[in-house]
Amino acid sequence: MKNTSNSTQSSPSTTQKNGWWVLVSIGTFAFMSNLDSSIVNIAMPIMAKELHVPMNQIEWVVSAYLIILSALLLFFGKLGDLYGKVKVFRIGTVVFLAGSFISGLQINFPVLLIGRAIQGIGAAMTLSNTYGITTSTFGVKERGRAMGFVGTFVALGAIAGPGLGGLILSQLSWGYIFWVNLPFGIFAIILGAIVMPKSYQTTGKRIDWFGFINFALLIFGLFLGDFLGQEIGYTKPLPLILFAIAIVTFWGFIHTEKRTKNPLMPLSMFKIKAFSYGLGAAVLIFLSNFFTVIIMPFYLEDARGLTAGQAGALLIIFPIVMVFAGPIGGWFADHFSQAKVATIGLAIVAFAQALYYFLTLNSPIWIYVIYHHCHGCRNRIIPVAKQ
Known part of the structure; x- marks a missing residue:
């Protein structure tokens, strides 16, 4: 596959035009990802009561998001290398906002989990390409400062979550803790459309599909087996089957990554x-x-x-x-x-x-x-x- 030039995928010696505005756009989603994590935690007791869900099940509101995020992070990072980090990031912003909207509808517990899973997909698409876009946008002399700037957005999201969540819950229903993402996300999408480069570069390398499938099944088997084991007992057939899948796919992942030319995760x-x-x-x-x-x-x-x-x-x-x-x-x-x-x-x-x-x-x-x-x-x- 022929490589095309793209400023967002190269390693520039100088910072590109509108670089800091690009950082504001991607930093806003870094802020939202941490805001979403910290703001949801404060609302879980209220969600458990209103949805009539026990404590061990309401944990899935957090777990569904994290499992999906963990399983897909490496995949979307590779997908960004193949089709362009900016393109994958932009799609991820829309997916994340769609998940936020669905999560805030307050229909029932299954719909909430579906919304959280969609949020996890969007978060994986954005977070896996955030630092790649940053390093490709900023020159060597300013790259460290830019990374620190992203870290500041992350910290601000964690700081704002509990206080903002408490304020929202004291005045509004819990669905608004998800809808608070919408104005921030729309702002970031509009800003990104203006300042981010439109082009992208492909690497010419193929996606390690066997590695991705093994890794995803490993994450799902391990964590689903653990969470289900807490609810129904670890000696029940379903958790044992999930743990067996995790063990087999772990071996398959190691075996695949050692032999493929373009590993999903270089074991070296x-x-x-x-x-x-x-x-x-x-x-x-x-x-x-x-x-x-x-x-x-x-x-x-x-x-x-x-x-x-x-x-x-x-x-x-x-x-x-x-x-x-x-x-x-x-x-x-x-x-x-x-x-x-x-x-x-x-x-x-x-x-x-x-x-x-x-x-x-x-x-x-x-x-x-x-x-x-x-x-x-x-x-x-x-x-x-x-x-």
Whole structure:
């Protein structure tokens, strides 16, 4: 396949025209993706009550989004290389907004899950190409600053979610936590249509379909088996079948990636110790984060009897501490080795998770605030080490 030139797919030595406006457009969707994650968490107790869904099932509102996102992220990254990152990103913005609209209709639980799955597809299309567009738009001297700018949008989304969610839920129905994406998304789409380059470049490489199918089935089998096991028991036939599918497709994925010329995920990356250790630390972080974002809204609203607005004000502590703890993590990274910084961060992970064990229905709120501070600090120390 013949390559065509495209400014968005090359590595320019200087920043392209309208580069910062391009960044605002893609940064807005980075903001929305994190806003969507953090704002949904505060609404789950209310959604569970109004939809008459138990706690172990309302988790699917988050899980459906994350499973779809995880399964398709690599695929849409490759698709962006093949057909153009800008093109895939633009389609993803429309898909994400369509999912947001459907999720906010408040029809029933299955329709909500369908909307969340569509959101996950759109998020995978946009997030997998965000940094590729950024590196192709900005010159070497400004690329780092541009990456940091995207990171700022991500942090702002996490910060705004709990507070904005509490405000919306105190005045409107929970469907509006999804519809709040619509004005932001329409703005980003219009801006992107104006400032983003229209052309794109293909790589001439084929998609690793066997790798993609194996990876997608691995993600679906592993997580669906886990979630269903929690509901009906891990020894039931369906979870066992799903786990078996995950094991077989994991072997198939490794086997395929070792032999294909254009692997979906080059396994040689795992020979780099810094990459492997950083990935392992990231897994531990997200596992502990999942507990916080799912369980704590129920603890604050159902167990402690706080309103959605009050719970949102407390949950916003987490991303705020992450922002202010960033320079601390940077100082550690500048003065100590990566291994030491990661060790410190993981020690704080264990300490912060252990603290939650001592929370009771009678614990003063200020105790929760201290525990949440520790949780937020370790999220900023380890990412700096990984970078």
